[in-house]
Amino acid sequence: MFKIIRDLLRYNREFAAGAVLTTFVLIVAAMSAFSPYPSNQTYVVPPDMTPSWQYLFGTTSRGQDTFWQVTFALRNSLLFGFSVALISRILSLLVGLVAGYHGGIVDRLLMSLNDTFLVIPLFPLLVMFYFVLRDRMNWGLLAMIMGCLGWPFDARLIRSVTLSLKTREFTTQSVFSGMSTRQILLEDHLPYVLPIVFATTMANINWSIGLEVTLSVLGFTDVNTPTIGTMLYWANQHSAMISGVWWWFVAPTAFVVMTFIGLFLLSVSMNEYIDPRSRLARMGA
Amino acid sequence: MRSFLLHILRRFRQFVLVVFIGINLTFLITHITPIDPVEASVSAMTAFSSSQPEAVALMRKSLKELYGLQGTLFDQYIVFWKRILAADFGPSLSVFPTLVSTLIGRALPWTVGLLLVATLLSWILGNFIGGLAGYYRNNRFLKFAGIIFMALHPVPYYIVAFILLIVFGYLWPILPLTGAYEMNMQPGYRLDFILSVIRHSLLPVLSLVLVGIGGWFLGMRSLVSNIVTEDYVVYAELGGVSRAKILTSYVMRNALIPQVTGLAIVLGSIFNGAIITEVVFGYPGLGRLLVSGVERGDYSLVLGVTTVSIVTVSAAVFLIDLLYPFLDPRIQAG
Amino acid sequence: MEAALLVENLRAYYLMRYFGIVREVRAVDDISIEVQRNEIYGLAGESSSGKTTFIKTIAAAIRPPLKVASGRIKYGFLDRDIYDLSPEALSAIRWKHLSYITQGSMNVLNPIRRVRQSFLDFAFRHIIRSKREFFKIVDGHLARLHLAPSVLSAYPHELSGGMRQRVAIALATICRPEFIIADEPTTALDVVVQKSVLRMIREAQQEFGSSMIFVTHDLTVHANIADRLGIMYAGRIVEEAPTREIFHNPMHPYTAHLVASLPRIGDATLKKALSGAPPSLADPPGGCRFHPRCPLAMDICRQVHPALTTLAANHRVACYAASPLVKPGAELAPAPGGIRAANP
Numbered sequence: 001m002f003k004i005i006r007d008l009l010r011y012n013r014e015f016a017a018g019a020v021l022t023t024f025v026l027i028v029a030a031m032s033a034f035s036p037y038p039s040n041q042t043y044v045v046p047p048d049m050t051p052s053w054q055y056l057f058g059t060t061s062r063g064q065d066t067f068w069q070v071t072f073a074l075r076n077s078l079l080f081g082f083s084v085a086l087i088s089r090i091l092s093l094l095v096g097l098v099a100g101y102h103g104g105i106v107d108r109l110l111m112s113l114n115d116t117f118l119v120i121p122l123f124p125l126l127v128m129f130y131f132v133l134r135d136r137m138n139w140g141l142l143a144m145i146m147g148c149l150g151w152p153f154d155a156r157l158i159r160s161v162t163l164s165l166k167t168r169e170f171t172t173q174s175v176f177s178g179m180s181t182r183q184i185l186l187e188d189h190l191p192y193v194l195p196i197v198f199a200t201t202m203a204n205i206n207w208s209i210g211l212e213v214t215l216s217v218l219g220f221t222d223v224n225t226p227t228i229g230t231m232l233y234w235a236n237q238h239s240a241m242i243s244g245v246w247w248w249f250v251a252p253t254a255f256v257v258m259t260f261i262g263l264f265l266l267s268v269s270m271n272e273y274i275d276p277r278s279r280l281a282r283m284g285a
Numbered sequence: 286m287r288s289f290l291l292h293i294l295r296r297f298r299q300f301v302l303v304v305f306i307g308i309n310l311t312f313l314i315t316h317i318t319p320i321d322p323v324e325a326s327v328s329a330m331t332a333f334s335s336s337q338p339e340a341v342a343l344m345r346k347s348l349k350e351l352y353g354l355q356g357t358l359f360d361q362y363i364v365f366w367k368r369i370l371a372a373d374f375g376p377s378l379s380v381f382p383t384l385v386s387t388l389i390g391r392a393l394p395w396t397v398g399l400l401l402v403a404t405l406l407s408w409i410l411g412n413f414i415g416g417l418a419g420y421y422r423n424n425r426f427l428k429f430a431g432i433i434f435m436a437l438h439p440v441p442y443y444i445v446a447f448i449l450l451i452v453f454g455y456l457w458p459i460l461p462l463t464g465a466y467e468m469n470m471q472p473g474y475r476l477d478f479i480l481s482v483i484r485h486s487l488l489p490v491l492s493l494v495l496v497g498i499g500g501w502f503l504g505m506r507s508l509v510s511n512i513v514t515e516d517y518v519v520y521a522e523l524g525g526v527s528r529a530k531i532l533t534s535y536v537m538r539n540a541l542i543p544q545v546t547g548l549a550i551v552l553g554s555i556f557n558g559a560i561i562t563e564v565v566f567g568y569p570g571l572g573r574l575l576v577s578g579v580e581r582g583d584y585s586l587v588l589g590v591t592t593v594s595i596v597t598v599s600a601a602v603f604l605i606d607l608l609y610p611f612l613d614p615r616i617q618a619g
Numbered sequence: 620m621e622a623a624l625l626v627e628n629l630r631a632y633y634l635m636r637y638f639g640i641v642r643e644v645r646a647v648d649d650i651s652i653e654v655q656r657n658e659i660y661g662l663a664g665e666s667s668s669g670k671t672t673f674i675k676t677i678a679a680a681i682r683p684p685l686k687v688a689s690g691r692i693k694y695g696f697l698d699r700d701i702y703d704l705s706p707e708a709l710s711a712i713r714w715k716h717l718s719y720i721t722q723g724s725m726n727v728l729n730p731i732r733r734v735r736q737s738f739l740d741f742a743f744r745h746i747i748r749s750k751r752e753f754f755k756i757v758d759g760h761l762a763r764l765h766l767a768p769s770v771l772s773a774y775p776h777e778l779s780g781g782m783r784q785r786v787a788i789a790l791a792t793i794c795r796p797e798f799i800i801a802d803e804p805t806t807a808l809d810v811v812v813q814k815s816v817l818r819m820i821r822e823a824q825q826e827f828g829s830s831m832i833f834v835t836h837d838l839t840v841h842a843n844i845a846d847r848l849g850i851m852y853a854g855r856i857v858e859e860a861p862t863r864e865i866f867h868n869p870m871h872p873y874t875a876h877l878v879a880s881l882p883r884i885g886d887a888t889l890k891k892a893l894s895g896a897p898p899s900l901a902d903p904p905g906g907c908r909f910h911p912r913c914p915l916a917m918d919i920c921r922q923v924h925p926a927l928t929t930l931a932a933n934h935r936v937a938c939y940a941a942s943p944l945v946k947p948g949a950e951l952a953p954a955p956g957g958i959r960a961a962n963p
Contacts, residue, residue: 014435112302118550119602120307123557124575124591128314131579131587132325153550210441214561217443218576232447241451253448257440264439268503516726523680523721524741525713534740535729542731614731614774 008273015273018265025259029078032071037064039072039226051247058247061238070251072226077209077256080139080227084208085201087147092154093197099155100162111159118152125149126211130220138222142215146208154200161196165189195270202267206260213256228256289610296606300599307595311588312365316358322584323348326378329582351375352584374589379581385589388574393593395465396570399486400559403493404548410494411501412544416537418502419509431502438499442558446492446565453488461485463567489566493558504547508540515539542613549605556598621695623798623830624654624677629690631676634683644901646672646685648854649948651927654798654830656695659821661845661862662834663877667897669854670834671722674802677701677832678719679709695830696797715745718791720820722803722834727787728775734786735771742793757793763826764789764819781812785819792823799824801833805840817844838877842866847933850874853898853908856927860934870934870941872913907938915940923947 008015037044043063051058057066099110129145130137209228215221216229223230235241235249315322323345331341349355352375353364368374374385411434418427437445453460466472466481512518513536521531560572567573571590578586628651633644646669654660664670675681677692679701692701696716704712721727728737738757739750746753758768766789775783784804791799801820805813821844824831833845841848842862849859850873858871869875873893880890895912898904904911910920919939926948927937939945 112299113306115299116303116306119303119553119599120310121553121556121560121594121598123560124587124594125310125314127575127579128311128587128591131582131584132315132322134325134328206439206441210443213441214443217447218564220579241455249447249451253444257444260439260441261436264435268435272507516721517729519680520719520721520727521729521740523678523713523719525710526740527710527744530740534732534736538731539729612731615776 008269012269012273014265015269018262018267018269021258021262022266025074025255025262026078028071028255029074030071032068032075035068035071037068039069040224048243048245057251058245060234060248061240061243061245062234066247066251069226069231070255073228073231073252074255074259076139076225076227077212077229078205078259080143080212081205081209083143084146084150085204087144088150088154088204089197089201091148092151092158092200095151095155096158097162100159101166103163107159111156114152114155117149122149122211123214126215127220130215137220139225142212142221143208146211150204150207154204157196157200158193161193162189165192195273199267199270202263202270206263206267209256209259228252292610293607296603299606300603303599303602304596307599308366308369308592311591311595312362315584315588316354316361316365321354322352322588323354326582326584329580330378348378348584369592374592375585377578377586378583379578379586380583385585388586389571389589389593392570392574393597395568396559396563396572397597399489399493399563399568399570400556402486403490403497403559404552404555406490407494407497408501408544408548411498412505412537412541414498415502415505416509416532416540419506419540420513420532420536422510431506434499434502437495438497438503440496442492442496442561443565445496446489446562449488449492449495450565460488462488465569486568489559489562489568492562492566493555496558497555500551501544501547505540505544508543509536512536512540542609545605545609545612549602552601552605553598556594560594621656622653623656623658623695624652624832625691625693625695626650626652626677627691627693629673629676629692630688631672631681631685631690632688633685642901645854645903646900647676648903649690650851650854650856652849652856652859654832656830657824657828658846659824659831659833659844661841661848662832662851663836663838663841663848664851665836665897667853667900668851669900670836670851671802673851674800674832674834678717678800679704680719694798714741714791714796715794716796717798717800718794718796720787720791720799720801720804722806725780725783725807728783730775732774733771734773734775734778738771738790738793741790745794760793761789764792764823781808781816784808784812784816788816788819788823792827792829795827796829799829799831801831803835804833806835806837813840820844838881850877853903854900855908855924855937856935857909857937858935859927864931864934868934870930870936871909871938872915872940873909913940919947 009019010016032039041064045055045059045063045065047059047061047063049055049059051066055065055067057070060066060069095110095114099107099114126142126145129142133141212221212227213229213232216223216227217232217236219233221227221229223233231252232249235245238245238248240246240248326348327341327344330344336344353368354361356364372386374389376382377385377388380388414427414430418424418431421427450462454462461467461484463485465485466478467485470478470481472478518531518535521535526535560570560575562568563570563572564576571594575587575590577583578590628649629647630645630649631647633642633646635642635644648669650673652660662670662673672681672685675685676687679692681687687702693699694701694717697704697712701709728734729740732740735754735757739753742757743750743753746756748756754771757771761768761770764785766785770778770782770786778786788804804820805816808816817840820831820833823829833841835841845862847860848862848865849856850865850871851857852873858865858869858874860868865874866878869878876893893912898908898911906922907913907916907920907924910916913920915938917939924947925937925939925945927935928942928945929935930942930944936942936945937948
């Protein structure tokens with residue numbers, strides 16, 4: 001697995017670019033540990049100051065240092081995205097593997113269920129959740145809900161990989177040579193499945209952060225925790241656009257776009273690397 | 286013919302299943318949570334003003350009846366389904382006594398229109414340019430276009446809409462930012478009205494297309510670069526079939542088949558994107574209705590919009606599934 | 620009389636550069652053959668002998684990373700090397716003068732178009748008549764090859780494998796090309812269907828007078844159809860003679876082994892397999908490429924590869940042990956700069 005990453009870094013421009021962007025974002029998020037101001041206090045610095053050497057990204061109308069707010073926002077949004085991705089990974093792996101290996105009616109039932117959740121538009125459902133939960137909606141609960149609703153895309157992918165692996169020649173060979181199912185799964189199949197899980201995780205993190213930003217901007221989450229979305233929410237509440245406090249929404253937007261593009265590049269280049277046919281097309285070009 | 290009918294039946298069964306599960310999910314969310322919709326509405330309505338306790342109690346009682354929350358859970362379930370099947374969502378709380386169905390009826394065409402135009406545009410453009418990019422792998426323009434699409438595609442709909450709002454709201458205000466048509470204009474089949482509608486839809490459509498086109502582009506590009514190695518394409522090249530014919534009838538036509546399936550799969554998320562974009566641009570569709578319903582504690586409205594969303598998307602997916610056998614003759618063989 | 624196809628010193632290599640590793644695979648290494656008019660030239664060899672690459676190269680149907688390193692390919696119906704043609708000229712000769720029957724014709728027809736549309740796509744531009752007349756010609760052609768005209772309105776997946784192959788043969792012969800390349804056309808078929816397909820190919824070739832290169836690893840098929848036979852090993856031709864000669868008097872040890880392994884009625888002897896495996900074309904052994912597996916290997920075999928020498932009438936061999944007349948071949952210089960890619 002590490003050899004793959006090293007090769008990709010060296011020869012695949014998209015992967016390298018994605019890695020650079022993502023690392024940069026991660027560093028900024030990690031800097032939140034050094035923030036001189038606690039994340040949820042307001043009016044700790046003079047409000048509405050333009051960017052300067054003292055306040056790198058200026059200050060917000062709520063009297064917070066934009067730069068440090070952004071570090072917290074990034075950290076929280078990333079953590080959130082990662083937790084959702086984790087939960088939905090588990091579910092999609094479960095569904096995908098079971099459906100792929102068992103086949104038959106189990107497969108058909110699971111795929112019917114899968115397609116159902118694919119089609120149902122999530123946003124209204126999440127809004128409904130907020131409607132009935134209001135102030136009781138916290139990040140953990142939201143992460144759980146989104147994780148439980150976000151697995152269909154990837155489950156299908158994992159299922160098709162499982163199906164193709166099941167029928168590949170080296171599997172029948174391993175079965176005939178007496179390897180236990182667990183051994184087959186770990187030694188033969190995992191090397192194929194892992195890169196796909198990696199690629200889909202990046203895509204899933206993007207999706208969940210995107211949804212978080214959308215919900216927070218509308219005020220449908222806990223707006224007192226700094227995240228990218230809640231920063232934009234407060235910026236809108238204080239009419240930052242009209243009052244010209246542009247750094248308040250440009251900074252989080254810029255960083256979140258970097259995150260999205262970075263993760264996306266990583267997942268796309270990993271996907272292309274896995275697909276053997278694209279490799280042949282690149283050779284000798 | 287028989288296998289075609291079987292196909293329709295199978296897809297219809299899936300359609301019913303999706304609607305059933307979706308609406309049951311909605312029921313679960315609203316009836317199994319600690320806070321019931323009555324409380325949610327009451328707290329939203331009494332949030333900014335004080336009310337007398339008797340008035341609040343009366344409100345609770347009538348809301349309970351309105352929302353069908355009397356009796357046991359089972360009774361509520363029956364009432365819930367009866368109402369939905371009759372498309373009866375009751376009156377809207379925030380715009381009393383206008384029926385929720387009326388409000389939705391006014392908003393739905395705008396959402397559907399936006400969705401249709403934006404989806405078709407991004408699908409057609411994305412697939413066409415992506416197909417060319419997959420075939421002519423060394424063309425610089427296509428590579429450049431690919432990079433732009435790749436940069437836009439992962440950005441969530443809200444952020445792109447937001448950025449467009451900033452650009453066209455403050456930097457270059459040449460397009461209208463809200464509404465579906467000029468305020469105070471009378472709707473009708475007149476040229477000036479139609480032009481106004483088009484002008485007002487430009488930004489929302491642009492926002493949706495910018496995000497969506499990348500997905501189709503990337504998918505088509507990789508599909509085409511794989512199809513190009515298929516036996517029948519290689520054979521057609523050996524046969525000296527004209528380049529244009531190969532590109533259209535052999536490569537693109539075959540690549541479009543999985544892209545149609547893809548359309549059915551992502552329609553749910555495009556719908557999400559559409560209603561979010563509506564909120565940003567103040568477009569009078571389901572999105573704005575939904576958000577205002579939540580802010581004002583209008584449970585009936587929120588329930589109605591959610592239900593209609595589920596049915597609309599499922600119906601659209603069903604229709605796309607119906608198209609499938611016409612595109613791929615292999616399906617008819619079973 | 621001018622040959623239908625003249626190939627001189629053809630070299631075609633795969634040049635691969637990926638993740639910092641450079642690999643040169645010498646798939647076709649200095650091959651010269653001549654196919655006469657109205658002749659079926661059989662090309663035999665194992666899976667990795669380079670037969671398919673050779674075929675693709677002479678059909679000018681190669682793509683990077685495969686490139687022609689040097690050599691000449693001259694068809695009788697052209698006045699110049701096929702790689703010197705412009706893309707338009709190349710497209711004009713395709714199908715009309717040079718057509719192709721491929722291996723596993725399972726998938727060569729566009730799955731979403733009916734067979735009649737494939738005929739239109741491939742042949743209509745060469746037969747300049749109205750569509751109605753065109754299809755009359757097609758019907759007549761199909762009838763002559765004993766195919767029902769109803770096959771035209773079918774989709775490819777509705778036809779059986781053998782049927783599809785026959786349709787492919789009909790398609791390849793409709794314009795009466797001077798030269799047909801057949802790449803393993805019977806490989807994926809069962810023996811009964813094989814027989815009828817072979818018969819169809821023979822009839823078509825005799826009726827229309829095309830010259831043909833017929834590639835297959837199956838010697839028994841060659842016995843049935845080829846006039847002359849060329850044996851390929853590791854990118855080179857090691858023996859070439861009329862089919863009868865090859866079977867009765869194989870001179871190269873490899874050929875001898877191939878012929879000996881064919882089962883004969885009444886023969887109950889055990890067949891011995893050749894030791895070793897065909898060499899990797901990326902790193903072939905020095906000298907004669909067969910020497911690691913050859914029971915007759917001598918010192919000179921390890922050092923310099925033997926030249927393909929004409930011995931008896933029409934019988935060429937590249938083996939020192941076959942005859943003292945066989946001399947060492949010229950050492951191949953590295954591919955001259957100016958590797959030509961095919962016209963896209």
